[in-house]
Amino acid sequence: MALETKVIEIIMEQLGVTREECVPEASFVDDLGADSLDIVELIMEMEENFGIQIADDELDKIRTIQDVIDFLKTKGVK
Amino acid sequence: MKRRVLITGLGALTPVGNSVGEAWEGVCSGRSGIGPITRFDCSAHETKIAGEIKNFDPLVHVDKKELRRYDDFIVYALAAADMAIQDAALSIGTDQAERAGVIIGSAIGGLPTLEKEKEKLLNSGPRRISPFAIPAALANLAAGHVSIRYHLKGPINCPVTACASGTYAIGDAFRMIAWDHADVMVAGGVEAVVSPLAIGAFNAMRALSKRNDEPEKASRPFDTDRDGFVLSEGCGILILEEYHHALNRGAKVYAELVGYGITSDAFHMAAPPPGHEGAVRCMKAALRDASMGPEDIDYVNAHGTSTPLNDIYEVEAIRTVFGDHVSRLLVSSTKSMTGHLLGGAGGVEAVFAAKTIEDGIVPPTINLNRPDPAAGAIDFVPNIARKKDVRTVMSNTFGFGGANAVLILKKFEP
Numbered sequence: 001m002a003l004e005t006k007v008i009e010i011i012m013e014q015l016g017v018t019r020e021e022c023v024p025e026a027s028f029v030d031d032l033g034a035d036s037l038d039i040v041e042l043i044m045e046m047e048e049n050f051g052i053q054i055a056d057d058e059l060d061k062i063r064t065i066q067d068v069i070d071f072l073k074t075k076g077v078k
Numbered sequence: 079m080k081r082r083v084l085i086t087g088l089g090a091l092t093p094v095g096n097s098v099g100e101a102w103e104g105v106c107s108g109r110s111g112i113g114p115i116t117r118f119d120c121s122a123h124e125t126k127i128a129g130e131i132k133n134f135d136p137l138v139h140v141d142k143k144e145l146r147r148y149d150d151f152i153v154y155a156l157a158a159a160d161m162a163i164q165d166a167a168l169s170i171g172t173d174q175a176e177r178a179g180v181i182i183g184s185a186i187g188g189l190p191t192l193e194k195e196k197e198k199l200l201n202s203g204p205r206r207i208s209p210f211a212i213p214a215a216l217a218n219l220a221a222g223h224v225s226i227r228y229h230l231k232g233p234i235n236c237p238v239t240a241c242a243s244g245t246y247a248i249g250d251a252f253r254m255i256a257w258d259h260a261d262v263m264v265a266g267g268v269e270a271v272v273s274p275l276a277i278g279a280f281n282a283m284r285a286l287s288k289r290n291d292e293p294e295k296a297s298r299p300f301d302t303d304r305d306g307f308v309l310s311e312g313c314g315i316l317i318l319e320e321y322h323h324a325l326n327r328g329a330k331v332y333a334e335l336v337g338y339g340i341t342s343d344a345f346h347m348a349a350p351p352p353g354h355e356g357a358v359r360c361m362k363a364a365l366r367d368a369s370m371g372p373e374d375i376d377y378v379n380a381h382g383t384s385t386p387l388n389d390i391y392e393v394e395a396i397r398t399v400f401g402d403h404v405s406r407l408l409v410s411s412t413k414s415m416t417g418h419l420l421g422g423a424g425g426v427e428a429v430f431a432a433k434t435i436e437d438g439i440v441p442p443t444i445n446l447n448r449p450d451p452a453a454g455a456i457d458f459v460p461n462i463a464r465k466k467d468v469r470t471v472m473s474n475t476f477g478f479g480g481a482n483a484v485l486i487l488k489k490f491e492p
Binding site for chain 2: 014015016037040041044047048053
């Protein structure tokens, strides 16, 4: 739960969206109005916060908030 | 045949005030916008004063996401453009979009963004550089974001001609309409580089005033005790409209833009030539463009930076151009109050030129206690604004690299 809360907080700050908009299935591009540069910056923020590195080819698979949370879990983030 | 171009909207964000009304009231009452630098720790810098924008709420003009992604110069340009478009009561329909454009000049663009990103590069490595570093820093993104916000699909540009950038922008936009490439142009200049590198670099050139203990007295054009310019930030934007386009929609008209001259000194990267012959040719070019003689000009809003060299050479150039008419001419430098907005100067000073004609008030040159004897007898409108029916204004700006630009505004007569 703590991980999800933190992820959503970062998304709210980076994309200027509300908590209500940040449902797990929300797509960054289609629902949260992000463009490709927004996503790059968002991922940088995740890397910084969780002390991990995300490769560009992994980035392509991340479309929704749930994708980010699942991905962080596979990296061992709790 | 050239088409006539009218000024139908004004927007400004300056150290003297955050709107045209506030800034104009400020300069007409001789108020200085210069104070101690608050943007960064300037304890190691020789110059500790600047003309900063104060009490400005950017969230009125951009949302939180935009604020984090844009350099200040982009935010300032959006704010001043919002004000100017609202002032003109202008709405650009989709059918008109291709006949509406934007030209906003800036001398240095997003230098503060580059400074911050360079710090990230050094401290944390290249992977921490923001994907927004380049679009926040490119000087043409002020015009870019205004065009996106208002769907202006006609001509777009960003003249980068140092301290003359804003004047180039307005002059080039004037020609876009005169030559039938557009019917409406959003035009002006912007700057926002009160930053450690900019202050340090201008200090290295020995260009800035060091009158740190008396910030409000630091910018003193044409005064014997001037010791350099004061770096300021802000933006001035004009709405320019083709004559019939403006009249058909019943637009309020501030003034008509009638002349534009540009020349190069081809002399030195930063210093003007003795007698500033480049400025002489530039003022003459603007007069020729306006089909006017020197005797037709009532008031010159001078470049008047408060640097030892500029002010005296500009006066020499004015004498050369105006001859005997100098004795009837008013000349003042509003930089004595705003400081020097670099690329923003031409925008803000064109706004003041239009207000001078509208209100019949000539803003003063403040801090003029001991006029430089080398300037001779010229009426610099010392310290107190002057009521006068002004029919024509010449606005001068001269930039590093020898780039000179001069505009002539005239009282509107249908």
